[in-house]
Amino acid sequence: MFSIRHALFATTVAAFIPVCAMPVLAQGMPVEGPVATTALINVQSKSDQPLDPAMLTLQVNGRATPVLGVKPVAPHSAQVAILIDDGLRSSFGNQISDLDAFVKALPPGMQVLIGYMRNGEVNVASQDGGFSTDHAAVAEALRIPLSAAGVSASPYFCLSEFVKHWPSNQPGARFVLMLTNGVDPYNGSTSPLNQDSPYVQTAQEDAQRAGVAVYAISYADAGFRNNRRGAGFSGQNYLSQVAQATGGDSLWQGIGNPVDLQPFLKEFTKDISESYTVSFMADTAREKGDTLDRFKLKTSQPGIKIHAPDGVHPGTNLQ
Numbered sequence: 001m002f003s004i005r006h007a008l009f010a011t012t013v014a015a016f017i018p019v020c021a022m023p024v025l026a027q028g029m030p031v032e033g034p035v036a037t038t039a040l041i042n043v044q045s046k047s048d049q050p051l052d053p054a055m056l057t058l059q060v061n062g063r064a065t066p067v068l069g070v071k072p073v074a075p076h077s078a079q080v081a082i083l084i085d086d087g088l089r090s091s092f093g094n095q096i097s098d099l100d101a102f103v104k105a106l107p108p109g110m111q112v113l114i115g116y117m118r119n120g121e122v123n124v125a126s127q128d129g130g131f132s133t134d135h136a137a138v139a140e141a142l143r144i145p146l147s148a149a150g151v152s153a154s155p156y157f158c159l160s161e162f163v164k165h166w167p168s169n170q171p172g173a174r175f176v177l178m179l180t181n182g183v184d185p186y187n188g189s190t191s192p193l194n195q196d197s198p199y200v201q202t203a204q205e206d207a208q209r210a211g212v213a214v215y216a217i218s219y220a221d222a223g224f225r226n227n228r229r230g231a232g233f234s235g236q237n238y239l240s241q242v243a244q245a246t247g248g249d250s251l252w253q254g255i256g257n258p259v260d261l262q263p264f265l266k267e268f269t270k271d272i273s274e275s276y277t278v279s280f281m282a283d284t285a286r287e288k289g290d291t292l293d294r295f296k297l298k299t300s301q302p303g304i305k306i307h308a309p310d311g312v313h314p315g316t317n318l319q
Contacts, residue, residue: 182235
């Protein structure tokens with residue numbers, strides 16, 4: 001919880017930033033000049049102490065920029081998308097019960113969605129194709145993946161399309177949890193010497209523009225790609241790249257599939273509860289409509305580590 005001093009700070013800032021000045025997600029060219037913008041960050045504390053906004057320093061495009069407000073992410077303002085690769089091995093069915101329990105245990109009011117990555121896009125399991133606070137109903141849509149080799153086309157194509165067409169026009173902190181082997185089949189060899197995929201880079205930047213923090217759990221698919229030398233390393237490396245660049249985390253790094261998803265799902269829930277939105281002004285002068293501003297947030301507060309996106313899109317509103 002914030003102290004009274006922090007609450008007064010946030011209230012004072014909010015009074016000077018009208019909600020109408022911050023679109024849900026900036027589309028096209030923003031108005032010229034500084035615009036109110038928010039970014040989603042995760043805070044890890046060694047002693048469970050709250051984040052002190054007064055000890056933050058922010059640089060946007062290398063220029064010192066004042067932090068105007070810091071707000072913890074409340075359950076009712078969080079949107080969580082669970083994206084499952086439809087090419088995962090059929091043994092993933094053993095993990096369905098863990099996912100079912102995870103969805104049902106989410107805090108009341110949190111919006112959740114389950115989608116299956118297939119043929120370069122995400123097929124949302126619910127009939128209305130959007131987020132829901134009815135966690136039990138969402139959990140009913142869980143099923144065993146099709147387990148067809150290469151059925152997702154590329155998990156990064158799927159991620160790009162999903163975040164560009166985020167199925168909600170309401171402001172909120174945006175989280176994605178990907179369950180996939182992470183291999184990009186369109187980038188040629190999975191050798192450790194070939195780890196520079198333009199498709200992974202595009203997905204990463206699309207997620208940054210949408211203000212989405214990407215988390216991932218690596219899980220082998222049904223095809224032969226995962227048995228190739230270096231494929232497991234390649235997929236996990238790509239997932240880590242996207243997660244770190246968006247302020248998220250790659251929750252499983254290891255050989256083979258995780259035996260139990262519960263520890264990683266618990267960690268994901270904890271990360272959501274330890275997330276904040278940060279408000280600041282981003283200058284849009286002479287910038288393209290799809291621009292990404294370099295974002296670097298630090299704290300001098302002892303025992304605190306911040307995970308933040310590398311880039312933000314001016315005018316993005318997540319609160």
